Amino acid sequence: MEPLTNYTPDQTNKKVVEDEFRSEIAVLKQIHHPNLTGLVDFFETKDQIYLVMELATGGELFDQIEKRGTFTEKDATVIVKQLLLAVQYLHSKGIAHRDLKPENILMKDTSEDSSILVTDFGLAKHLHGDDHLLHTTCGSPIYVSPEVLLKTPGHGRPVDLWATGVITYILLCGYTPFWGESQADLFSEIKKCNYEFDDEHWSVISDSAKDFIAKLLNPNPDKRMTATEALNHPWLDTDHHEVDLLPTVIKNKGKTRFRRAATAIMLASRLRHPRNQMLGRIRGFLERSASFRPETQATNGTNRFEDVYTLHSSLGKGSYAVVYLTTRNTDQVKYATKVMDKRKMKMSDLKSELTILQEVNHPNVAGLVDFYESERNVYLVMELAEGGTLFEDIQERGSFTEADATIIVTQLLNAIEYLHMKDIVHRDLKPENILMKDKSELSPICITDFGLSKFTLDDFHLQTVCGSPFYVAPEVLRAKYGTHYGRPADMWSLGVIVYILLSGYPPFWAETDGQVFQRILKRDFDFDPEYWGDISDSAKDFISKLLELDPVVRLTAGEALQHEWLQSASSTNLMPNILRGKARFKKIANAIRLVGRMRRLSLANGGSFPSADPPKSVVG
Known part of the structure; x- marks a missing residue:
């Protein structure tokens, strides 16, 4: 088939x-x-x-390798030889693939001796003669060659051999030869050809393999091996020691430095399907926005939003944006469109949100489907979550157990880990920003609203005081006094959400915002036996490790996913306690005018701080 x-x-x-x-x-x-x-x-x-x-039933190359019992250099040479034969054939036809990477190498079937298939020719180009050079900056970041990044004098067939070198390096050790904390760092390392064979992982790998890789990762394309020369390299025909590399490959494939590099921002990409057309429109808008003036900004392209979509009833309203139920004209598929008035908002805020939205693509993160702009507005067409907010969904259930909570929390953690791997801090995690995709009890959740989200290079990089009162982390409150924060702030917010999920009320509450902040800064909360008597010690331990005052000690998303509570939760019905807890909190909440959202807390603008003395930093 x-x-x-x-x-x-x-x-x-x-x-x-x-x-x-x-x-x-x-x-x-x-x-x-x-x-x-x-x-x-x-x-x-x-x-x-x-x-x-043609259908390849064996899945992606690395997925199949991970399922094997063993993987040796000899196994790697079998794969690399087939890859080179495919590249040699393409080059003989005057074709450069330009996007070789493991995701584009499939296995024909599920057997261990399955042959490979190179796929995805969306960036492939014909070259008219050996001297014909291409100039479009394209490819996938980890595998892109120096000459593509340098742009002059151009690039040709050798880009595929460079990518083959990177693939071979990863095959043998599980991580990429080039990595960086940002796209710029990654590209700088590639242009300098700055990589190594560190002894920790490469001591059991033959010198012949290292020589093979080094001759492919030559920064000078004229001196790089051709496919034919690579096929004649002795490594491909030498009997190697049958050292099992699989444990090392699998371990290193999950390393932070590899995962960060693997999720680096895509280069200028192909316009081959709707998502990439949308990304192209966003890139064009961001490039023009440096000289943006609302009164003169022209409509992007020849297509108007109204030609493609129809707005219906309002789903929500903010200070500069309205969210509408939307249908696509061609098939009446429903979406949620955020219509943002360019005259009422800061261009820097819009650019930041757009830059993040174009980066995220995860089943538990509300996806950006399309993007348009007009003279006055920007239109963000988003997936529509028809199940309502998380807590609305829970209230309609007949029962709710710890096991039910762990299903939700696991999805949240998967989404947060994904964002953090992409160096994105959400900064406004709260129940109102967690939606249910549909109305079923088994509905997946999706995180939404990236208006406060930011990229960060490390865990202590951000300083703007923002968030929502009950969910804000202590280090965010301290940022007014010169300290910094990052990813751990999201984990604190998750701890608050889990606390409320299980009890119906927040861990930090008081009659004024100032008093709420005081309790947050002191980590002043407890597990009241009246409401927490039926809840497991494992759940309480999970929450306590998320509501850790020191962000360095606080659980990361990856660590939280390994916590025992997520695998052994109780099936006791908590709904009566949740409803009692919610009623208890409602009496207080009715007496307090809560700030629904703090884009920049009054603290950031010189407002009063809940303590007379500046708090001490927990990070030094």
């Missing part, structure tokens, strides 16, 4: 998109090789294009 790719051109940039797509089809129709994904058939209607492709 062959998979069918269905492509519907968007009216925006339609000519460009169709040209890109037809370029891919032209490449696919030309290639016939056992290690390249084959085009089986091709159909076109007025509105759609269909590509029938």
Whole structure:
């Protein structure tokens, strides 16, 4: 059975998109090789294009390797040799792939001796002669070659050999040769060809393998091995020691430095499907926004938002934005569109939110579906979560147990870990920003509202005092006095959310915001036996380790996912306690005018602090 790719051109940039797509089809129709994904058939209607492709049932290369019992250098040479044969064939046809990476290498079947298939020719280009150079900056960050980043004089076939070198390096050790805390750092390391074979992981790997990689990772494309030269390298034909590399590969594949590099921001990408068309519009907007003047800003492109979508009833309103129920004109699919008035907001805030939204793509994070701008407004078309907010959903249930809570918390942690891996701090996690995708009891959750989110290079980089009162971390409150904060602030907020999930009321509450902040700074909370008597010690330990005053000691998302509570939660019905706890809190909440949200707390603008003396920093 062959998979069918269905492509519907968007009216925006339609000519460009169709040209890109037809370029891919032209490449696919030309290639016939056992290690390249084959085009089986091709159909076109007025509105759609269909590509029938060869089906690879074995999954991605690294996924299959992780399932093996062992993996040796000899196993690696079998894969690399097939990859080089595919590259050699493409280059003989005058084609540069330009996006070789493990995700684009599939296994034909599920057997350990399955052959590989190179796929995804969206960036592939024909080269007219050996001297023909390309100039588009494209590819995937970890695998991109120095000449692509340097742009001059251009790039050609050697980019595929550089990517093969990176893939081989990862195959043998589990992490990338080049990494950085930011995109700029990563690209700087690549341009300097700054990598090493550290003894901790490479001592059991042959010198021949290291020589093979070094000759592929030559920064000078003219001196880099060709595919034919690489196929003749002795490493591919030498009998190697059968040292099992799999434990090291799997361990290192999860290392922080590899994961951060692996989630680096994509380069200028192809316009081949709706998400990338949307990203292209965002990039264009961000590039123009440096000289942005609301009264003169032109509509982006020839397509207007109204041509594609229709706004319906309001779902919510803020100081500069209104969220509307929206339908797409072509198929009436429902979305939520945030319409932001450019004249009422800071351009820096809009740019920050857009930059983050275009980066995130996770099942438990509300996704950005499309983006448009007009002379007056910016339109963010988002996934519609029809199940309401988290607590509204829980209230409608007949029962709610610790086990139910762990299902929700695990999803939250997966989303937070994903954001933190991308160096994004949400900074406003609270129940109102956790939505249910549908109305079923098993509905997945999604985190929304990235208006306060920021990129951070480390855990002590941010200083703006912001958030929502009950959920704000102590180090955020202290930031007014010169301390910094980062990812751990989200983990504190999660601890508050879990506390409320299980009891119905917040751990830190008082009659005024100032008193709430005082209790937060002192970590003044308890597990009242009247409301917590039926709740496990494991749950209390989980919460306590999230509500740790010192952000250095506080659980990370990855550590929290390993906590025993998530695997052994109680099935006792907590709903009666939750409702009693909520009633208790409601009496207090009715007497307090809560600040629904603090984009910049009054503290940041010289307002009164709950303590007469500046608090001591817990991080030194």
